[in-house]
Amino acid sequence: MDAEYKAIDIDATGAEAVATAFENQVAYCRSNGADITACVCEGVYGLLETSRGGMMMERVRRWAGPPLADALPLRVAGGLHALHLSGEEPDLRPLYTGKRVSDVTELLADVIERHEAVLMPWLDTPPQTNEIGRSANFIAAMLWLAERGLPATFAPFEIGSSAGANLMLRRFAYDLGGVRVGKRNPVVELAPEWRGSPPPDREIRLRRSIGCDIAPIDLTDPAEQARLKAYVWPEFTERLMRIDRVIASAMESPPGLVQADAADFVEAQLAEPRREGETQVLMHSVIWQYLPDDKKARITAAMEAAGAKATKDAPLAWIAVEANRDTHKHECRVRYWPGGEQEVQLTNAHPHGAWIEWVAP
Structure with a gap:
């Protein structure tokens, strides 16, 4: 064929x-x-x-x-x-x-x-491809945002979190084109093949991430663990090994995951007081295509309204790693407030994190 x-x-x-x-x-x-x-x-x-x-x-x-x-x-x-x-x-x-x-x-x-x-x-249910390799894009985007002058302490919240594996991104270590970020003794070390210039080399800090899913997977449930592994393409044995390590970490300390509608969750998070000296950031990967148009519109409107009230000391950012249906590539795109309201593409990326091409301006 x-x-x-x-x-x-x-x-x-x-x-x-x-x-x-x-x-x-x-x-x-x-x-x-x-x-x-x-x-x-x-x-x-x-x-x-x-x-x-x-x-x-x-x-x-x-x-x-x-x-x-x-x-x-x-x-x-x-x-x-x-x-x-x-x-x-x-x-x-x-x-x-x-x-x-x-x-x-x-x-x-x-x-x-x-x-x-x-x-x-x-x-009966959509796939749950909770691939932690995509988190390398999130980290690279935070480095870029810090380079732009946003506070280098990030408070992430995620929609479409599936099992919440990417909520654990501060437990990982990253080698991004020679720029090293993260823990010294990580649960997993991610070193995607890097194409193009490296991202900015900045020191960043992460608050504990929180996230939601309309039908979350419990990483501590053996049946749910098996379901998550079933969606890993069998060719990529390294991904299965990474999931095993993430599951072991989740058994000790589960990610901050709740069951909620994505638009409701975003609106609730944005309604909370924002801390000065922190960048609040919405992140998501390979979920946007599954959301109904009305949910997308509500999320966009909520982010833009909150962005209009953001300040230099308490900014807001939006990091999305999603498929471009025109080019058939996955891309990391970023918006931030105040000062960067227009969307900027930072990377082209393999859907499961095998490689990242840095294309940021």
């Missing part, structure tokens, strides 16, 4: 939109070095025009919502990966260990039909 990323309305529905969502996912995975996940998605794509796959595939074919916005291919892929990780389906082992499988579509048809009851619930 020569999959190519096709431009599509993210809110498009129907059979053609379903097929395009899977084709785009195959192209996206291949471009990011995830050949096994691409193979899985391609195998499921091959089932779309057949009658195989039982009620689960029938639901996929007749998907009621927008399959691209709903990340439908990743829901299916997550369920199949979870089934493999459980050890309940040995026939999947060759596929997930990178061995040649003569007919992936036929294999997946059989597996899906045998395990329909286990796999169906994976269609």
Whole structure:
């Protein structure tokens, strides 16, 4: 299958939109070095025009919502990966260990039909890709903000926190193009391949982060841990090892995560008195595309209203690491108040933090 990323309305529905969502996912995975996940998605794509796959595939074919916005291919892929990780389906082992499988579509048809009851619930909720590699962008952005003269003590709050792994960013250490930030004995050290100039070398401090998710994952719950791992692409074993370390840290001290609507949470955080000498910062990664337009509008309006009242000694910033649907790249973009109300792109980035390209002006 020569999959190519096709431009599509993210809110498009129907059979053609379903097929395009899977084709785009195959192209996206291949471009990011995830050949096994691409193979899985391609195998499921091959089932779309057949009658195989039982009620689960029938639901996929007749998907009621927008399959691209709903990340439908990743829901299916997550369920199949979870089934493999459980050890309940040995026939999947060759596929997930990178061995040649003569007919992936036929294999997946059989597996899906045998395990329909286990796999169906994976269609009910969006993926939870709580990748801590993205936090390197947050830290690089804070270095840039400190260079701009904002207070170098940051008080982050996050929406779409999933399991809250990125709320633990002050427990990590970072090597960002030779600029080192963070703990001496970190839970995890992140050293993405750095492209371009390094970020500013500044000393920053982080307050304890707080965050929300509409359906948070409890990192201390073994079942939820397994669910989170299922959404890690199997090619990236380092990511699985990082999650294990983050889980161990969360067992000792859980992240500051609450269940809440994203817009309600932002409005509540901004209503709290802001401390002088600190930069309050909203951060989020790969969540914006899943929010309804009215929620996005409320968050934007709340940030701009709060920004209008921000002062030099108590500023406000907004760091977003999200996919650009036009370029098919992930980007880190920043706004801050007062003085930098216009959005500035700082990086292009691998979706899971493998590399970062610094493009800041």
